[in-house]
Amino acid sequence: MDIVFFGNISGGGVDSACFNLVNKLADSHKITIISTGFSEPPALLREDVAYYHLKSDNILRMNLEYFKLLKKLSPDIVVTMEALSGMVSFLPTLLCRKKYIVWEHANYYQNQGVAYIQIVRAIELLLSDAYVVLTKRDFQTFQRKFFFKRRLKQIYNMFSKQSEGNYNIASKTIVSAGHLRPIKNFDSIPEVASIALKNHPDWTWKIYGSGTDEYLEYLMEKVREYGVENQVEFCGRTNHLIEIMRESAVYVLPSLYEGLPMVLLEAKSQKLPIVSFDIETGPDEILRDGINGYLVEPYQKKKMAEKIRFLIENPDVRQSFSDKSELDLPLFSDDTVVKQWLTLFEEIYE
Structure with a gap:
């Protein structure tokens, strides 16, 4: 089967999920991104x-460029990563009469900065072959x-990295990414750190990831506001997050x-205790509260700080x-996730 995956490959969890899947599917199918x-x-x-790579810089030209490329490639199935990417892929795929799957990576309540996202989703649910x-x-x-x-279908993202070695009980580093x-x-984080790390000056909190200069400066202002310059560090983007977690x-x-949140699966795979806000989707299907992590009511920064401090002070936990x-x-x-995708492909292509 010839399958095209379409989306904004620009770094992040969506990319990781895509690469994990297509690298496995390529064992038995022709895959194009x-x-x-x-x-x-x-x-x-x-x-x-x-x-x-689509070179066009506006949505109309991008639709045309994508349409021409899709006609040339003539795949059996198109998988669009994220509903908003359908603004480019949806109409050309229908015109080319190809099977169309939307692979949604945001949850229902994320509008991704677009007021009409629910209209886009409703149209794709109506006209796609699977969502x-x-x-x-x-x-x-x-x-x-x-x-x-x-x-509508539900399939978890795939994650297969295995831990190497044992948990580093001597570590005094908290990590986010x-x-x-x-x-x-x-x-x-600066406010949470000011509470959780107050009596633990030898502990640090390192955050990995990139963003705009303006937003980074705003984050640094927060660090200075809460007086945690010596304990909270924004480290930039890394290609070695697994090693850092270890x-x-x-x-x-x-x-x-x-x-x-794929990053929680990465953290679990490296045997890390986790503290997470219990947000709308994801954490409660990955963590078991009080067993391998803590789920904290969203926005409750003081409670999050208390859970972190408890873990700092209780290495046995x-x-x-x-x-x-x-x-x-x-x-x-x-095995679990690839089997579900292959079953879906067979269902819509038969």
């Missing part, structure tokens, strides 16, 4: 996966909110919205959480 982001194929992508969401909770929400839902933008809520003590997710960190990871295994 068409991107509006990076012009060159990322290093994590298999060499036998074809990669095309895949990431979590069971989001599946239930989409079922409640939309009239056209018979094409993601794009530096408001939705990730990294501006809450040497860390705790992972913290302060996000306000996520689809399925950190070790216990670490020992149970890999619970539920089989739900996201290669």
Whole structure:
């Protein structure tokens, strides 16, 4: 089967989810990626996966460029990563009469800065061959909110990295990672750190990810406001997050919205205890509260700080959480997820 994946390949969790899946699918199918982001194929992508970059800089020209490329490639199925990418891929795919799957990476409540996102989703639910969401909770929400839902499917993102070595109980580093933008809520970290680390000057909190200069300066202002310059550090983007996690003590997710936060799966795979806000989708299907992490009511920064401080002061609890960190990871295994995608392809192409 010839399958095209389309989306904005520009770094982040969506890319990781895409590469994990297509690198496995390429064992038995011809896979092509068409991107509006990076012009060159990322290093994590298999060499036998074809990669095309749309050069146009506005949506109308992008639609035309995509249409011409799709006619040339003539795939059996198109998978669009994120509903908003359908603004480019949807009409050309229908005109080319190709099977069309939307792979939604945001949850229902994320509008991604677009007021009409629910209209886009409703149209795609009506006219696509399948609409895949990431979590069971989001599946239930989409079922409640939309009239056209018979094409709705739920498939977790795939994650298969295995831990190497044991949990580093001696580490005094907290780690967080993601794009530096408001939705990730990294501006809450300085306040949380000022409480959690107050009596632990030898502990540090490192945040990995890139963003605009303006937003980074805003984050640094927050660091100075709460007087945690010596303990909170914004480290920039890294290609070695797994190795960094391996040497860390705790992972913290302060996000306000996520689809399925792959970074939590990465943290679990490296046996890290986790503290996360219990946001609309994702964390409660990855963590077991009080068993391998803590789920904190969203926006409750003081409660998050208290949970972090408790873990700092109780290494035996950190070790216990670490020992149970890999619970539920089989739900996201290669075999489980690839089988679900292959079944979906067969269903819509038969």
